[in-house]
Amino acid sequence: MQRIVLGRVKPTLSLPQALDKIRAGTRAVVVGDGHGSRVVTAGDIFEAMNEALDAGKDPKSVEIGEVKPTLPRVAVEAPPVTTTDRFGPPGSRPSLTFPEEDRFRSLLMAKDGGKEPRYLVEEIGPEGAVIVTSSEAFAGHLAKSLTICKCAGEPVHRFEPDQVRVPGVCNRPHGRPVTCSQAGIV
Known part of the structure; x- marks a missing residue:
């Protein structure tokens, strides 16, 4: 099982505010x-x-809760949470025990045939959550630093590098030049 810690936001947060809550390295x-x-x-x-x-x-x-995500969420019941938590005192945060991880892995693989990245959200607090997945590629994708590509001109459109269809050119009708940089770098 792969685990990635992501920032967690309420559905009422605006798009720019939600973007600012993306943790470094994700x-x-x-x-x-x-x-x-x-x-x-x-x-x-x-x-x-x-x-x-x-x-x-x-x-x-626009609220982040209005955004339709492109990633499929696992459609199986989460394994039951035990009262003993191997990451802290009971009740500090839900955690899957090792036998439950094996059950979850088999459910994920049976559900998607290992072809689509499926995940389960394991809650850890108001500011973060752990994503549990059986897909190493999916985990690696989520755990990469964010790169933002912006087009020159108004309006300024933003993309991730893999969303830019023609390298260096905005996807939108004005077709302005696009430059990319890591998040947090001006």
Whole structure:
């Protein structure tokens, strides 16, 4: 099993605020605070921001809860949480025990045939959540530092590098030049 710690946000946060909650060394956030929590990538946020801009809306007026994530969430019941937690005192945070991890891994693999990255959100607190997945590639994708590509001109569209269809050119109709840099670097 692979585990990745992501920032967690409430569904009412604006798109730019949610983008700011992406933890260093990752490229997604967990939206929600319970059973319906889901992973929303920076690419999902950028797409929603670009759509808002093109519709003449301020991305600050769009809530992250309105974003439809592109990543599939596991559709199996989470394994039961035991009262003893190998990561701290009982009740400090839910955790899967080793036999439950084996059960979960087999459920994930049976559900998706190992082809699609499925995940489970393991809650750890109001500011973060652990994503549990059987896919090393998916875990590696989430655990990469965020790179933001911006186009020159108004409106300024944003993309992740793998979203840019033609290298160095904005996907939107104005086709302006695009430059990419790591998040946090001006």
